[in-house]
Structures are given as structure tokens and as C-alpha cells.
Amino acid sequence: MARRKDVDQGYAWVALGAALSIQLLVALVVFSSGVINVAIMQEVENDITKASWIGSTLSGTFTLLGPVSGVVQHRVGSKLTAFAGATLVLLGMTLASFCWTLTGLLVTYGFISGLGLSLCGNVVGVVPGHYFEKRRSAAYGLCMAGGALGLFIAGPLTRYLLDHYNLHGTLLIIGAISFHICIAASLLRKPTPTSNTSFTVESNNEEDASAEEGSIEVSGVDSQPFQSSNATEAGVKHITNTNTEETTIPFLVEDIKITPPCTPEIKESQCQCCNTRLLFGVIQIVTRKAFLMYNFAILFWSLGDAACVFHLPNYTEVKGSTPRQAASLLSAMGAGGVFTRVVIGLMASDSSTEYTVLQLGIVGITGLITILFPLYSSTYHWQIVFGFLYGLYSHGTNSLIGPLTIQLTSLSNVAIGFGIVYFSCGIGYLLGPVIASFIYDVTKEYDYTFIFAGICFMSSSMSAAGISLCRKR
The missing domain is CATH 1.20.1250.20 (MFS general substrate transporter like domains)
Structure with a gap:
């Protein structure tokens, strides 16, 4: 976003x-x-x-x-x-x-x-x-x-x-x-972005290619450029972030995280984790x-x-x-x-x-x-x-x-x-x-x-x- x-x-x-x-x-x-x-x-x-x-x-x-x-x-x-x-x-x-x-x-x-x-x-x-x-x-x-x-x-x-x-x-x-x-x-609708953050993933090795089977969710709150810690000479991952100060407002953007392939077990664990964090957040x-x-x-x-x-x-x-x-x-x-x-x-x-x-x-x-x-x-x-x-x-x-x-x-x-x-x-x-x-x-x-x-x-x-x-x- x-x-x-x-x-x-x-x-x-x-x-x-x-x-x-x-x-x-x-x-x-x-x-x-x-x-x-x-x-x-x-x-x-x-x-x-x-x-x-x-x-x-x-x-x-x-x-x-x-x-x-x-x-x-x-x-x-x-x-x-x-x-x-x-x-x-x-x-x-x-x-x-x-x-x-x-x-x-x-x-x-x-x-x-x-x-x-x-x-x-x-x-x-x-x-x-x-x-x-x-x-x-x-x-x-x-x-x-x-x-x-x-x-x-x-x-x-x-x-x-x-x-x-x-x-x-x-x-x-x-x-x-x-x-x-x-x-x-x-009349209430979701916010309209003016531009999209682009993600370019280039890989020449099998390990990096297998990691691409998961999906990338964008939800960033950091305006600094993101760099992959797994970049090597054989494979280069380039991530471009166009976030500005306006995009740091919560709800208008999402967090950037790597999501593994969806399975029923993973969905259930994610749901339990989300509910736990929500309850902890309310108490806090x-x-x-x-x-x-x-x-x-x-x-x-x-x-x-x-x-x-x-x-x-x-x-x-x-x-x-x-x-x-x-x-x-x-x-x-x-x-x-x-x-x-x-x-x-x-x-x-x-x-x-x-x-x-x-x-x-x-x-x-x-x-x-x-x-x-x-x-x-x-x-x-x-x-x-x-x-x-x-x-x-x-x-x-x-x-x-x-x-x-x-x-x-x-x-x-x-x-x-x-x-x-x-x-x-x-x-x-x-x-x-x-x-x-x-x-x-x-x-x-x-x-x-x-x-x-x-x-x-x-x-x-x-x-x-x-x-x-x-x-x-």
C-alpha cells in the first residue's frame, strides 16, 4: 500500500x-x-x-x-x-x-x-x-x-x-x-492509494526460489528502505518502499510480513495468536x-x-x-x-x-x-x-x-x-x-x-x- x-x-x-x-x-x-x-x-x-x-x-x-x-x-x-x-x-x-x-x-x-x-x-x-x-x-x-x-x-x-x-x-x-x-x-469505502509499493524478487538459486512459494503481505510502518538479509551473490532480492509520512498512519496501511503457504493448522494458530494479541492489547x-x-x-x-x-x-x-x-x-x-x-x-x-x-x-x-x-x-x-x-x-x-x-x-x-x-x-x-x-x-x-x-x-x-x-x- x-x-x-x-x-x-x-x-x-x-x-x-x-x-x-x-x-x-x-x-x-x-x-x-x-x-x-x-x-x-x-x-x-x-x-x-x-x-x-x-x-x-x-x-x-x-x-x-x-x-x-x-x-x-x-x-x-x-x-x-x-x-x-x-x-x-x-x-x-x-x-x-x-x-x-x-x-x-x-x-x-x-x-x-x-x-x-x-x-x-x-x-x-x-x-x-x-x-x-x-x-x-x-x-x-x-x-x-x-x-x-x-x-x-x-x-x-x-x-x-x-x-x-x-x-x-x-x-x-x-x-x-x-x-x-x-x-x-x-458512502463509507476503503481508502484509495495514489501509488503502490513495488516488490521485485530475483533469485538464481533453488533455496530462494522455494521461499517464494509463500505470499508477501504489505503493511509497513517504517519509512526506511527495506533490505533483505538473505541477499547473496547468487540471488538478489530488491524491495522498493514508497511510504511517506502519510502512510505511517495505522489502518491506512498494513504490516510487511512473510506469510507461509496457508494450511488449516496455520490458519487456526494464526487466529488464536490474533485473538490473544487483541485481548492483551485491550488489557494494556x-x-x-x-x-x-x-x-x-x-x-x-x-x-x-x-x-x-x-x-x-x-x-x-x-x-x-x-x-x-x-x-x-x-x-x-x-x-x-x-x-x-x-x-x-x-x-x-x-x-x-x-x-x-x-x-x-x-x-x-x-x-x-x-x-x-x-x-x-x-x-x-x-x-x-x-x-x-x-x-x-x-x-x-x-x-x-x-x-x-x-x-x-x-x-x-x-x-x-x-x-x-x-x-x-x-x-x-x-x-x-x-x-x-x-x-x-x-x-x-x-x-x-x-x-x-x-x-x-x-x-x-x-x-x-x-x-x-x-x-x-
């Missing part, structure tokens, strides 16, 4: 547009769960704690299965992974439209659709890193802006569908809309102190985000807002999120910008805004202000997940690293709504839910500070 002509240019922008579209549709399904939870309480189960398990299972499965999605994408590629994910989302939402019990919704809407979203979400986190190098952080910011657009659309669209088609019709229509992920996935990534601290930061952030966003519609309705006004708060979050995801991505593109400092600052401000929200939540106008400010600061974290994961793990491990980060995020999204519902059941006040969420954001900010300390040591 050789130099990629579509790094930072050309078809890279088409791939980025496809990833942005996938992110928008994934966010539409995920962020509609808060509004759908209100409909579940009205049509299926009035118990807030039991009903909250449906949405938390969707969000938790979406993120907890990140490592599985990372391994699947590592094996079969981005296109097939996205196709499989879109099919599972459609299947889960269609089956959920025929369910009238919490158990049925838990399995279909929560687990099956969540698994499909997990596969699609991992594709979004990997594609910009493979197609962009100089503009990678900006590409991640633009891609994650699709999530904010999905949040902007999710509230009003879901409320409109619920008013006209009730819960089960809404689930069926949202599932059909999400299946358009397949169209975006069809997880045990890195800086990456571990980042996962703690994401865990606390997702815990606070799930508790805050999931119960925000209910809280604002208790404060006197109408269901439509409550749904419009998600649009206010989306408006702030679109702006900050693009801006944070552009800021992170500056080589002098420290990602962990950005993470620490924006999450810390989010915690302060959330803790103080009960003091100014009495009117709809202040609720809109909170929604916009919350999206403006909290959603910047989404743009930093890709660059920070690459920085802490390396580009060659980004699919697995992104999956591990999603797993940490899933723990928070699974437990956040349940803990928030438990707090409400005990106190009968939603105010304490937002205080709990603010404390989680503050803990996330402190964990982000620990990343820099671990890296310096």
Missing part, C-alpha cells in the same frame, strides 16, 4: 458527511428517550422508577457494548458495522411498537435498538480519525455537531409524533427514520493510568448528563411548563451543542491547546450551572436559558472524546479505545436515570436530582485534572 490521496481532502469530506449523518440519526433515537419516557408513563406504566429503566437500558446498552462494537468494527470494517447497526435499530423499534409491557419494551426498545445504536456510534467515533490528520480535531467537532442537530430535532419531532400517533406509532416511525443510516453507511490500553483517569471522567460526566437530561422534561412540567415547552428545552440544548461542538473542535485543532484543560473547564462550568438550576427554574424563559447554556458547555465533551482517545491510546487502537470509553459512558447512562428516580422517590423533589448531577460533573472535572498529572508522571 502507499500514500493516501484522500487524507484531509477529497473523499475524506464525503466520509465525514456520512459520519455526521449517522451521528445525527443516532442522537435522534437516543435523545428522544426522555420525551418517550413521559409517554410510557401515560400509556404503559405510571411508576417513574420502573419506566426509567426503559430509557436507561437504551442508553446503557448503546454505550456499555462499546468494546463489543469496537471489536466488530475492527474485524468487519465501518460499512458493514453501520449496516448491521441500522438493521438492529429498525428491528428493535418495530418490535417495540407491538409491545404493551415494560419487559417487552426493555428487550426490544432498550436492548435490541441499543445494540444497533452502539454499532453505529462506534463507526462515528472512528471514521474521522482515519480520514483526517492535520484537521482531525476539527473533523471530530463537525462530526459530533450531528449529535447536537439530532438533539435539536429530537424533542419537537418526538412530541409531534406522540400527539398524532401515540407511543407505538412514534416508535415505528422513529425506527424507519433511523434506518436511513444505511444510506450514509453506503485499559491499565494505562491516564486513560483510566479519562474513563473515570467520562463515567461521572455521563452519570450527571443522564440524570439531568432524562428528568428535565418531567421537572419543567412540574414547574408549570406545557409538554411542548418541555420538549423545546432539548432543542435549546441542541442549539448550544451545535455551536460548542464545532468551536471546541476548531480550538482543539491548535497544537498549543491542551485537551485536558478544555475538558476540565467546560465540565466544571456545566456542574456549576446544573447545581444552581433549581434556583432559577421557576419560569419557562429561564429554563430555556439553562437548556442553551447546558448544551453550550456540556456537549463540548463529545468533540474531545475522539482526539483524547487517540492521544491516550494511539490511532491504531482507536476503535478499541473508543469502545472502552463508550463502556465507561454506558455505566453512567445506565445508572443515572435510575439513581435520579430513586432520589425523587425518597425526596419527592426534582431539585435534588440536579444537585446530584452537578456533583457528578464536578467529580468529572477533577478526574480530568488527574489525566494531566498521570501523563506528567
Whole structure:
């Protein structure tokens, strides 16, 4: 393989547009769960704690299965992974439209659709890193802006569908809309090289000729010319390598190795060796102190985000807002999120910008805004202000997940690293709504839910500070 002509240019922008579209549709399904939870309480189960398990299972499965999605994408590629994910989302939402019990919704809407979203979400986190190098952080910011657009659309669209088609019709229509992920996935293709590395093998002796029965796989990461150590006067092997700095990006190239003739025994041993190396690589990534601290930061952030966003519609309705006004708060979050995801991505593109400092600052401000929200939540106008400010600061974290994961793990491990980060995020999204519902059941006040969420954001900010300390040591 050789130099990629579509790094930072050309078809890279088409791939980025496809990833942005996938992110928008994934966010539409995920962020509609808060509004759908209100409909579940009205049509299926009035118990807030039991009903909250449906949405938390969707969000938790979406993120907890990140490592599985990372391994699947590592094996079969981005296109097939996205196709499989879109099919599972459609299947889960269609089956959920025929369910009238919490158990049925838990399995279909929560687990099956969540698994499909997990596969699609991992594709979004990997594609910009493979197609962009100089503009990678900006590409991640633009891609994650699709999530904010999905949040902007999710509230009003879901409320409109619920008013006209009730819960089960809404689930069926949202599932059909999400299946358009397949169209975006069809635009993802393998990188196109501009030239090929040539290998010339000349041999005059029988020993060298017999060695040519194996195949040569090209996967080089070294830009120095390769020389054969077996070259003799009788036989000369000449290998030309045209790799440049661009070809040292993992995934865009392969490793150079000599493969013996394929036999069933060799294939089995190679498969076992590959699985062992993959498992060892995952363990090695997880045990890195800086990456571990980042996962703690994401865990606390997702815990606070799930508790805050999931119960925000209910809280604002208790404060006197109408269901439509409550749904419009998600649009206010989306408006702030679109702006900050693009801006944070552009800021992170500056080589002098420290990602962990950005993470620490924006999450810390989010915690302060959330803790103080009960003091100014009495009117709809202040609720809109909170929604916009919350999206403006909290959603910047989404743009930093890709660059920070690459920085802490390396580009060659980004699919697995992104999956591990999603797993940490899933723990928070699974437990956040349940803990928030438990707090409400005990106190009968939603105010304490937002205080709990603010404390989680503050803990996330402190964990982000620990990343820099671990890296310096």
C-alpha cells in the first residue's frame, strides 16, 4: 500500500458527511428517550422508577457494548458495522411498537435498538480519525455537531409524533427514520492509494526460489528502505518502499510480513495468536493510568448528563411548563451543542491547546450551572436559558472524546479505545436515570436530582485534572 490521496481532502469530506449523518440519526433515537419516557408513563406504566429503566437500558446498552462494537468494527470494517447497526435499530423499534409491557419494551426498545445504536456510534467515533490528520480535531467537532442537530430535532419531532400517533406509532416511525443510516453507511469505502509499493524478487538459486512459494503481505510502518538479509551473490532480492509520512498512519496501511503457504493448522494458530494479541492489547490500553483517569471522567460526566437530561422534561412540567415547552428545552440544548461542538473542535485543532484543560473547564462550568438550576427554574424563559447554556458547555465533551482517545491510546487502537470509553459512558447512562428516580422517590423533589448531577460533573472535572498529572508522571 502507499500514500493516501484522500487524507484531509477529497473523499475524506464525503466520509465525514456520512459520519455526521449517522451521528445525527443516532442522537435522534437516543435523545428522544426522555420525551418517550413521559409517554410510557401515560400509556404503559405510571411508576417513574420502573419506566426509567426503559430509557436507561437504551442508553446503557448503546454505550456499555462499546468494546463489543469496537471489536466488530475492527474485524468487519465501518460499512458493514453501520449496516448491521441500522438493521438492529429498525428491528428493535418495530418490535417495540407491538409491545404493551415494560419487559417487552426493555428487550426490544432498550436492548435490541441499543445494540444497533452502539454499532453505529462506534463507526462515528472512528471514521474521522482515519480520514483526517492535520484537521482531525476539527473533523471530530463537525462530526459530533450531528449529535447536537439530532438533539435539536429530537424533542419537537418526538412530541409531534406522540400527539398524532401515540407511543407505538412514534416508535415505528422513529425506527424507519433511523434506518436511513444505511444510506450514509453506503458512502463509507476503503481508502484509495495514489501509488503502490513495488516488490521485485530475483533469485538464481533453488533455496530462494522455494521461499517464494509463500505470499508477501504489505503493511509497513517504517519509512526506511527495506533490505533483505538473505541477499547473496547468487540471488538478489530488491524491495522498493514508497511510504511517506502519510502512510505511517495505522489502518491506512498494513504490516510487511512473510506469510507461509496457508494450511488449516496455520490458519487456526494464526487466529488464536490474533485473538490473544487483541485481548492483551485491550488489557494494556485499559491499565494505562491516564486513560483510566479519562474513563473515570467520562463515567461521572455521563452519570450527571443522564440524570439531568432524562428528568428535565418531567421537572419543567412540574414547574408549570406545557409538554411542548418541555420538549423545546432539548432543542435549546441542541442549539448550544451545535455551536460548542464545532468551536471546541476548531480550538482543539491548535497544537498549543491542551485537551485536558478544555475538558476540565467546560465540565466544571456545566456542574456549576446544573447545581444552581433549581434556583432559577421557576419560569419557562429561564429554563430555556439553562437548556442553551447546558448544551453550550456540556456537549463540548463529545468533540474531545475522539482526539483524547487517540492521544491516550494511539490511532491504531482507536476503535478499541473508543469502545472502552463508550463502556465507561454506558455505566453512567445506565445508572443515572435510575439513581435520579430513586432520589425523587425518597425526596419527592426534582431539585435534588440536579444537585446530584452537578456533583457528578464536578467529580468529572477533577478526574480530568488527574489525566494531566498521570501523563506528567
